[in-house]
Amino acid sequence: MKDEELSGRLREAAGAHRPDRARMLARIERGMAGGAQAPRSVRPPRAVRPWLRVAGATAAVCGVLAAGAFAVTSAGDDDRARGGQVASAPSPAASTPAARDELRPEDGPLWTGGVVDPHSNAYWAQSNVTLRTTEPLSALTVELRVALTGGVNSTGSWRSLPEPDFTVSVNESGGYLVYRWTLRAGRTVPAGTHTFAGQYNHAEGDRDATGDYVTAHAVRASGGKASVGDHFRRPR
Known part of the structure; x- marks a missing residue:
């Protein structure tokens, strides 16, 4: 066979040949399996x-x-x-001295109440404290607290019990004008109803006394303590 004829047949065979891609890829993968692992193909991201x-x-x-x-x-x-x-911020009631004293008008033999005297006027007032005890007391301290609203200042005080039996003081403390009556040592308060009063000037007008209060702390002659208190009310 001539060289020209052989070359022609080879070209025809080459043109008619269709390579088997699957086998070729399999061979390549088997060849690379023995060496480094082939990198994974990167696929384009799909539309989300x-x-x-x-x-x-x-x-x-x-x-x-x-x-x-x-x-x-x-x-x-x-x-x-x-x-x-x-x-939390404390409530106004919890921060007042009256609330701390846990006022109650009656304790055992002792009872107290406070009211503004009905003869008070637009410039001056008297706060009356009534104290009742069914037993003699060997110790007693009564405190009247008048809130320092406009123009409040003391003009005096008194009590129905004998004056020599008590020491009396008046001062300003914690926003109040404080009247304090203290039974002297060795003296006794008899059973009965007793009155303590504080007098004061105030700014012109009808003064609101609902912020005023009274407390009383006592020791019974027979033994035992008692404490009472009350807020003031407007005169009837």
Whole structure:
């Protein structure tokens, strides 16, 4: 066979040949399996469907909210573990001396009440304290507290019990004009009804005395203590 004829047949055979890609790739993979692992092919990202984007955003928001709730709960648990509490401002009633004394008008044999004398006027007033005891008292301290509203200043005081039996003081303390009657040592308050009164000037007008109050602390001659108190009321 001539060279020209052979060359022609080879070209025809080459043109008609169709390579088997599957076998070629299999051979290449088998050849590379013995060496370094072939890198994975990188696929172009698919377009994200709209509903997937919405679901993803919702999941992210839920995650943020859950994390915030966990942080708040954890902070509260830490405070409880440390015994810490959020401090609140005390109510006005709890901060007044009257509330601290836990006023009650009756205790055992002792009772007290306070009222503004009906003869008070637009410039001057008298606060009357009534004290009743069914037993003799070997010790007694009565305190009348008049709130320092406009123009309040003392003009005197008195009591129905003998004057030599008591020491008396008047001073300003904690926003009040304080009248204090203290039974002297060795003296006794007999059973009965007794009166203590404080007198004072005030600014012109009808003074509101609901912030005033009285307390009494006593020791019974037979033994035992008693404490009473009362807020003032307007005269009837």
